[in-house]
Amino acid sequence: MDCASGCFFMLKDQAHRLKFFSTALRRRRWFLPLSLLLGLAAWQLLAWSGWQPAYILPSPGSVAVRFFQALMDGSLLRHTAATLEEVLLGLVAGSLLATFTGYLIARSPALERLLSPYLVASQAVPIVAIAPLLVIWFGPGLISKVVICALIVFFPVLVNTVVGLRAVPQNLRDLMRSLHATRLQTLRHLEIPAAMPVFLGGLRIGATLSVIGAVVGELIGADRGLGFLVSVARGQYDTPLVYATVLTLVALALCLYGLVLLAERRLLAWQRQPEHKG
Numbered sequence: 001m002d003c004a005s006g007c008f009f010m011l012k013d014q015a016h017r018l019k020f021f022s023t024a025l026r027r028r029r030w031f032l033p034l035s036l037l038l039g040l041a042a043w044q045l046l047a048w049s050g051w052q053p054a055y056i057l058p059s060p061g062s063v064a065v066r067f068f069q070a071l072m073d074g075s076l077l078r079h080t081a082a083t084l085e086e087v088l089l090g091l092v093a094g095s096l097l098a099t100f101t102g103y104l105i106a107r108s109p110a111l112e113r114l115l116s117p118y119l120v121a122s123q124a125v126p127i128v129a130i131a132p133l134l135v136i137w138f139g140p141g142l143i144s145k146v147v148i149c150a151l152i153v154f155f156p157v158l159v160n161t162v163v164g165l166r167a168v169p170q171n172l173r174d175l176m177r178s179l180h181a182t183r184l185q186t187l188r189h190l191e192i193p194a195a196m197p198v199f200l201g202g203l204r205i206g207a208t209l210s211v212i213g214a215v216v217g218e219l220i221g222a223d224r225g226l227g228f229l230v231s232v233a234r235g236q237y238d239t240p241l242v243y244a245t246v247l248t249l250v251a252l253a254l255c256l257y258g259l260v261l262l263a264e265r266r267l268l269a270w271q272r273q274p275e276h277k278g
Helices: 002-029 031-049 060-072 075-107 109-124 127-138 142-166 170-178 183-220 226-235 239-267
Strands: none
Touching (some): 060 239, 075 183, 075 239, 127 142, 142 183, 170 183, 183 226, 183 239
């Protein structure tokens, strides 16, 4: 009876703990919408207070009205599609180049010593400073924006690729050699799975930075894109449109970040699988 009573109280305690954690989880779901509502309320109060004139700080309502106007006339969708094209192409190009270069650097310390000064120098110069040169070299069209996005994505993905590959335990490499695995088999079955978590962390950073690269290129020289729309709206003192465009950029960056997170959950699902004891 004592043992049964003890088991009963243990199960009851576990049930209370599960109930507490489930209640806390449900409460956390309200944090984000509550935070957004508080932010909008504070924004509306500032607009009502007259702290800044309406052409500098428009109200959330006027921004929403201007957003739907731009959405209905097709201009917002057209410029969003142009920016999204630049971002996706730049993200893919920069990630592929960074992955390939990172693999070579991780395999060759001599190549790292050779390329390190150039890689560090490329990050010491802000992308805003070299973007005008890229627009001059490649023109104000799509190519210059893709190059700018690729350059801004390149370094974080490169560093994470190198760190991930070098974090592979040496005993696992020795095991692959003892099994007479080829370099391609080692890459596929050991290095890629081991480096994938760190690589995807760099890709998350690159996904958000790519939006910045596209906007920088469009602000310098373009005839389409959300950065171009911000420049036009600013020149016309259409501040609600500037706010609406900036919020669209934020939503675009969040969507890209969420897609990388979704890919990370799919690709790293094996890490969450429970181990089966024999």
